Amino acid sequence: MKRVLITGAAGDVGTHLRRELAGKYVLRVSDLRGLKKINKEEQFVRADISKFADALRITKGVDAVIHLGGYSVEGPWDAILNANIVGCHNIFEAARQNGVKRILFPSSNHAVGFYRRKKTIDDRVYPKPDGRYGVSKVFGEALGSLYADKYGMQVYCIRLGNVNPLPIDKRRLSIWLSPRDLAQLVTIGIEHPKIKFEIVYGVSRNKRSWYDNSNAYRLGYKPQDNAEKYAKEVLKREKPGDPISEKYQGGIFTVVEEVTNPAPLPKKKGKR
Ligand code: 15L
Numbered sequence: 315m316k317r318v319l320i321t322g323a324a325g326d327v328g329t330h331l332r333r334e335l336a337g338k339y340v341l342r343v344s345d346l347r348g349l350k351k352i353n354k355e356e357q358f359v360r361a362d363i364s365k366f367a368d369a370l371r372i373t374k375g376v377d378a379v380i381h382l383g384g385y386s387v388e389g390p391w392d393a394i395l396n397a398n399i400v401g402c403h404n405i406f407e408a409a410r411q412n413g414v415k416r417i418l419f420p421s422s423n424h425a426v427g428f429y430r431r432k433k434t435i436d437d438r439v440y441p442k443p444d445g446r447y448g449v450s451k452v453f454g455e456a457l458g459s460l461y462a463d464k465y466g467m468q469v470y471c472i473r474l475g476n477v478n479p480l481p482i483d484k485r486r487l488s489i490w491l492s493p494r495d496l497a498q499l500v501t502i503g504i505e506h507p508k509i510k511f512e513i514v515y516g517v518s519r520n521k522r523s524w525y526d527n528s529n530a531y532r533l534g535y536k537p538q539d540n541a542e543k544y545a546k547e548v549l550k551r552e553k554p555g556d557p558i559s560e561k562y563q564g565g566i567f568t569v570v571e572e573v574t575n576p577a578p579l580p581k582k583k584g585k586r
Contacts, residue, residue, distance in 0.1 A: 315340050318504065319376040320365060321383030321405065324349050327420065327477045327496070330381050332356065334497035339504070344372045345383065360567075363401035369415050370410035378416040378504050381405050383455075387573040388424075388445040398450035415467045418503040419458050420516070423475050423489050424448035427523070427564020433489070435563075436526040437473075437513040444564030455513065462511035470503035474516035481520075481541040485565045486553045488522040492539035495519075502533050509533075521545075524563050 316339050324329050332343060332353070336466025342357045343349065349421040352358045363383050373379055384403070402419075409417055427444030429435050441452040446520040451473075458469035462485035476482070477496050491499075495518045503509065514530035517523055519537040522545075527535070541548075555565075562568045 316360055316377040316504065317342065317375065317482050318492055319344065319372055319379045320385075321361070321372070321379065321381050323358075323382070324384060327357045327386075330477055330493040330496060331380065331500060334493055335500070338501070342376060351408065354418060356462065363404055364396040364406045364495070364514075366408065369401075370384075370411065371482060373405065373408045373412045373414055376414055377414070378418065380408050380418040380419050380420070380500060380503075384450070385447065387574050388447045388567050388570065391446055394450050402450070402454045402457060406457050406467075408464050410467065415466075416502060416504065416509070417458065417461070417470070419454050419469060419471045420512070421451040421471045421473045422448065424564050424567050425451040425455060425471055425516075427567050429563050430561055431524060431563055434444070434524060434526050437515070437529040443498050443568040445483060446551050448567065449523060449565065453533035459511050463548065468509040469511045470506075470509050471511075471513045472499055472516040473513060476518070479485055481544050481548055483548060487545055487548055488520055488524050488542045488563075489517055490520055490539075490541040491516045492537075495537045498537070499530065499535055502530075502535055504577070506533055 324345035426440035481490035
């Protein structure tokens with residue numbers, strides 16, 4: 315059984331993934347925070363990925379890394395710099411030094427959030443990040459490309475939409491990713507024999523999708539879910555949105571400076 319490291323394992327996406335991948339891989343799960351529950355077949359290692367020594371320690375002896383760790387929404391530059399720029403570089407470099415060949419980098423729809431909703435985009439469009447967070451995801455994709463070309467690593471970037479058991483609003487009807495479709499996309503990223511550098515969109519087969527996800531389909535992705543099933547219910551609850559953010563795929567990220575972090579970092583003593 316392959317040994318797989320999941321960083322940022324305490325977050326929402328990490329929690330879904332741990333449940334979905336249990337029994338298929340030997341999971342090492344890591345986070346800056348503790349985990350509410352550690353399954354008996356998981357190995358938990360606490361780590362601060364902005365420290366290179368921690369990144370080196372957790373990437374030792376695994377076959378693949380799913381690098382979820384980092385700041386997961388728009389926020390202050392110092393937090394994004396530490397977690398998503400320094401932390402991401404540490405993970406790629408530590409994996410390289412430890413001889414880990416395969417990295418799955420969960421990027422985000424916010425790497426391309428300034429594309430208009432009326433435009434369908436594929437994996438080859440140039441980035442149009444909608445904030446500092448989006449820029450950090452473009453950085454991760456670029457780093458992945460460099461490590462693939464220069465060091466022969468196998469890098470699979472998933473531009474995640476919104477991972478949730480159900481789509482939560484109108485925008486998410488276009489970018490929803492069910493946990494089981496997430497697991498399928500990730501499994502392709504771990505198992506596909508011919509990955510060099512790929513970008514796929516992390517979305518289910520949504521009728522209102524803004525993405526041409528043919529690259530994922532080429533690699534064998536067959537999503538089972540479609541947000542349209544829940545559209546009536548979702549649209550009934552929908553309130554009129556901000557007119558600017560309604561134009562763009564990234565939604566509210568295109569107009570605000572901070573989005574509430576669903577998983578705040580533990581408070582450190584002194585100034586962060
Ligand atoms: C993301 O990239 C975030 O990590 C997630 O929390 C959601 O905000 C998602 O995008 C989204 O666009 O819904």
